[in-house]
Amino acid sequence: MGMHMRHMQSIFVLAAIGVAACRPSTTELTQGSEDQLAGTASVIDGDTIEIHGERIRLDGFDSPERGSICGSVNVYKKAAFVLSDFIGQRTVICDISGKDRYDRKIGNCEAGGKSLAEFMVSEGWARDWPRYSHGAYADEERQARNARRGIWGLDCPADLWGDRNYD
Incomplete structure (x- = not known):
């Protein structure tokens, strides 16, 4: 390989590195009025996802905890499956508002233009948590209960939600 060819290859490699370095990374939080994180999400459970290694607790609602069973249905796993x-494969966009006590980011997230919280509550696989949502999903929960969707149509134990206060 001639000197000219090696020189051209070096220029090409440097140009490629320069272009890659200028592209914004979706793994970084972008600054705005709130931090934002976007990308392909992995579902951890019915109210927690992961994007680029960052755990995000979905804000304003609660889904059944590990080991929660209603009749013969493992509603913890079912909620995670429904969310997933x-x-x-759609891109999930999250507005990050802070961190919780487990050091997870707290986010209002959407996929395909629809709120994940609104979807989970309206489908009956989660409930509104007014302490955090200020009642944003109360109507969706009421409609899901009345239609007996998701957990509201199953034979769930009285202590399904543990000792959490949803008032």
Whole structure:
């Protein structure tokens, strides 16, 4: 390989590195009025996702905890499956508002233009948590209960939600 060819390859490699360095990384939080994180999400459970290694606790609602059973249905796993199925391969966009006591980011997230919280509560696999949502999903929960969707149509134990206060 001639000197000219090696020189051209070096220029090409440096140019490629320069272009890559200028592209914004979706793993970083972007600054705005709130931090934002976007990308392909992995579902951890019915109210927690992960994007680029960052755990995000979905804000304003609660889904059943590990080991929660209603009749013969493991509603913890079912809630996670429903959320995963809804997200599919779509990009999830989260507005991050802070961190919780487990050091997870807290976010209002959407996929395909629809709020993940609104979806989970309206499908009956989670409930509104007014302490955090200020009642944003109360109507969706009421409708899901009345239609007996998700957990509201199953034979769930009285202590399904543990000792959490949802008032």
